[in-house]
Amino acid sequence: MAEKNTEPTQGAPPQERDEETSSGNDVVQAVVKAARGLTIYPPGSPFHERFLGELQQKLTVHLEEYGSLRLDLDHYEIRFGDEVVYENRNPKESLAFRLHADGITSLEFREGVTAEETAAFLRIINTRSTDLDDDDILTLLWSADMQHIGYTQEDDLDPAELIALGAGSDSERQESGIREACRAELTPEETRPLLREEAVGIFTLTEEERLFLGKAIRYEEKRDPLEEMVVIMPSILASTDDESLKVELLGLMGGIAGRLVADGKAAEALFLLRLLRDHVRNEELSESVRGRAAAVLEDIGSAPEMESPRGLLQAAGSLEAPLLGEVITLLGRSAVRPFSLLLGEELEPEAEKSVVEALALVGRASPALFLPILSADNPRRAKNILVILRKMGVAADRETLADLIGGGDTPLRKEVLLYLDFLEVPGTGELLLQMLDDESGPLRVSAARSLARRKERGALEGLMALTATPGFRERGPAERKIIFETIGHIGGAEALPFLEKLILTKRTFARKKEKDDVAAAAAGLVAVGSPAAAAVLRGAERAHKGEAKEAASGALARMERAAGNEGGQS
C-alpha cells in the first residue's frame, strides 16, 4: 500500500484536493482490507459484517461529499487522480493485478451505492477463476449489473483480428447490376406490397398474446436450465438411430447423473437413472446399447464426486424417502460406499431408513463392501451399517464388534446387542460378557438376558466372576437378580455349588446384605429349577431368619408353582 501526496488537480483548491485524495485512499484501503478479510474468515464470521460495514461507511462518506469515486487501474497500481493509492507488485496478492488482468482499467463508485452492491462487488473481485471457468471478474461485474458501481474495460477488440466483412462484389458487376435493376420492368409480384391487408394483424400483439409472452418470459428467466435439460434427455436419446452416438450419449448421461446426485439434485438424477434402467430393460434395443446402459449405471456411484457428503446430504433431503431408495437401488452396488458414508450424517429418520433398506438390498451381492466402513469413529454410521448387515444376515468379525462395543455410543452398543441376538458370530459370549460391564444398566440387563437365551456356557465363569467384582453390589437388585438367573440358566447343576455357597452364607452384622445375597442366589436356583436346587433352597429356608428366610421361602414357592404348572401342563 502506498500513499502519496500529489499536486492538486486543476480547478480544485489544494486543501480540498488533498482531503478528497485522502478520503479516496481510505476507501481503497477499506476495499483491500474487506476483500482480504472475506477470504481469510469463513462465511458467516462477524468479521465479514465488520469489514463490509467499515467499507460501506467510508464509501458513503466519500460519495456524499464528492459525488463519485473513480479509480484507475494499472498492472500493479490503483490510482486516484494522479495519486497511487494502492500498489502491490506480487501478482498472487495484488488486487490491482487481478482486476487489470481481467481487463478492467477503471472502477467508479457513485452516490447511492448500496450495501448489497458493495458486498456483491467484493465477492466478485475476490473471484479467482481458472482458465476453464466461463466467468472472470469482468463477466461477473457485467452480469451483476450494478447501478452504482461501474467499470471500464480494456478495448480488446484487436484491429488485427478485424476481417473484411461482406461478400463483396466487383465494381463493374455492381454498376451493371444497378443499371439493369433500374431499367427492369417490375412484375406485378414485385410491385405488390407483401400482405398489406394483413399488416396490422402481423405487427400487432393482442393483449392475450402479450400476457402469454410475458408468462413465457417469466418462466424462462426462472427455470433451471439443468432441470430442463434432464427432462429433454430422453427425447434426445430417442431422436437418434445412430447406435454409436446413442452409446456415447448414454455414457455422458451417466456422468451427468453422477454430478447431479453429487450436487444434491437427486430428482433430476433419478430421472436420468430411470432412463438408463429403461435402456437396460428395453429388449428392442441392441445388446451393445443395453450393455452400455448397464455399465454406466454400475459405474456412476464410483465417481469421485460421489464422495461429497454435502451433495449427497442435499440429495437425500430433496427426495421423498422411497425415491431416495430408488436412486440407490438404481445405482446398485456402486451406491454402497457413498451412501454408506452418508449414513454417518444426520438424516431425516425416514430418509435414513430408506437408505438403509435400499443399501441392504443392493449390497446383498457384495456385503464385504460394507465391512471397511464399519468403525466406531462414526457411531451413527456404524449403527446403520450394523442394521444393514443384520438385515442381510452378514457376520462382522469379532474384533470389529468388540471395538464398537468399546468405542461406540449407547445406540450403537444397543444395535450391536441386537445384531448379536440375530446372528451367529463366533465369540458372541465374550462380546456379551463385555457388555455386562456396559455403562448402561438396561443394556447390561439385555446382554445378560441374551446370554441366558443363548445358554452361553462359556460365559458362566465370567458371570460368576462378575458377581464378585466390587461394583456389582452397587447395581440394582433387579439387575443382580437377572445376572444370577442367567448364571442359573446357563450353568444348571454346574452353578449349584456357587449358588449354594452364596445362599447359605450368614452375615450377622449385615442383615440387608445377607437378604440381598439370598434373594439373588435364590433367583439363580429357581432358574436352575432342579430338585437339587430346590433342596438347596429348603436348606437356605432353614438356615436363615427374617427377610432372608422369606426370600428363600418365596423362591421355593415360585419353583414349586412352576414345577406344578409344568406338571399340570404335561
Add this chain to the structure above:
Amino acid sequence: MTDGSKPAGAHPAPEQEAIQLGRSLVHSLFVLHRMVAHYPEGHPAVQPPLKDMAGAVRQVDDAGLKPVLGLQGEFLFLGGQRLKPEAGGFEAFAQLMGGMRKFGIGSIAFSPSVAERSIEALGRVLGELAPPDSGDAFDHFEDLLGGKGVTDIRFQRLAEEKVDKEEDEKRKERARAIYSQTLHVVSDVMDEVKLGKSLRLRKSKRIVQRMVDSLLEAETNLLGLTTIKSHDEYTYNHSVNVGILSMAIGQRIGLSRNTLADLGMASLFHDIGKSCIPLEVLNKPAEFSDEEWEIVRRHPVQGVRELLHLKGMDALSARIIMGAFEHHLGYDLTGYPDVSDFRGQSLFGRIICIADCYDAMTASRVYSRTPMAPEKVMKSMLERSGSHFDPILMKVFVNIVGIYPQGTLCRLDSGELAVVIRSSADPDNWDRPTVKVIGSAAGDRIDGDTLDLALPDTERSIAGTLDAEEYGIDVTGCFA
C-alpha cells in the same frame, strides 16, 4: 474503452418504479390510440382507456415523478429514466415514437389532473391525423390541440437531433469490430470442437456481453451487419447472424440483460454440431443428396454430444444444448430430429428457430442452395407462422426486420434504386422503411442519401422490390 456503467443518480427501486409507470403510461396511450381509431368522439367504448390513461398520469404524479414523456434518439424517457419495453410492448413504444417523430414532438408533459377530453384529443390527433404536406408539423399539431381547448398537456418541440456523425460512425465501427470479433470467437470454438478440446467459453461470454450492450445502445448497427452472408465462412457468419437476430428478438420481448446474454450464447453456438459434418458436405455448392441430408440432419444431436463431451453439464451448457437440439424442431415439432413425446420448443428454441431460418434462407449456401430475397423469405416464414414458427414471436420478428427487411433491394417511385437499411419503428408505417439510395433514376451507381420514407418531406415510397442476388448487387456495402 467500453463503459459498462450506467448513469449516476438513480436508485434501483425508484428506477424500476419509474420504468413500470412509464410503460403503463405508454401502453395506456397505445390502447387509447387503437380505440379512437375505431370509435367516434364521446363513444362509451373510449371511456375506459381514457380513465386508464388519466389514472396512469396520476400514478406517475403520486410516485413523485413528473408525468413527462420524452423522445430522444431511439428511446422514450419518463423524466430522466429511459424506458425499456416489456414483453411484447415494443409496438406501443414504436407507435408513440413514430407519432411523436411525425409531428416533431420532443416531449409530452401531462398536468397531474389532466382532463379526459384532453387525453382523447391527444390520442386522436397523434394517431389519426397526418402532418401537413407543407409547413411546420409541430406548429400544426399544437394548433390542432389548441383548437380543441387542450391546455393541460404541454408539448416541446423535438430538438433537431444533433447527428454526431463522428459518434455515429464510431458506434458503427464498434459494431463492425464486435461482429468481426464474434466471427473469430465462433470459429475458434468450432475449431476446438473439431479438435476435441475442452470448451472454454469465457471469450465467447465476453463478446456476447458486448453484443448485448451494443444492441441495447442501438439495435440497428449490429442488425444491419446480419445482411452479411459470407460464401467462404458460411457457418461462422450464419452463427453470428443468428446470434444477433435472436438477441434482437429477446431484447424486443423484454428479456433481462443476463437472460439476453444466455440467449446470445445459445444462439451463437446453435450449429456447433455442424463441426462434425465433413467440410465437403457442408460447403457443397450444389444440392445435397439424400445421404448428405441425412448427415446434415444429425447436427442437432451431434451438437448435444459435443457439448456434453467437451463442456460437461452446467447451466450454460444446458442452455446451449437446448438451442442446439431444438432449433430445427419447429414450433409444431415437425422439423428434425424426429422426436416423440417432447414438451415443445423452449422459448430460446423458438426464438433461435426463427432467426436461424431467416438467416439461412437469405443466405446462398444452405438448404435451397439458392438465396431468397429477404422480403420473400419473410413472406414464406409468415405463411408458416403458427405451424413451424411461434406466431407471437413471428410478430415480434416482423416488427424488428419489417415487411421489407434490411438488405431488401427496392425501386422507389422516383425511379431510384435503394436498399432497406432500417425498418420503420412505427408499425403504422410498416411499408415505409429507411433506405439508402444506391442507384439514380438514370441507372447510375451513386452513394446516395439515406431516406426515412416515413417522414412526409421525403416524398418517396417503395414502388417495388427486386432480388439483389439476381442482379448481382451486393447490398452489404450499405452496412459493413
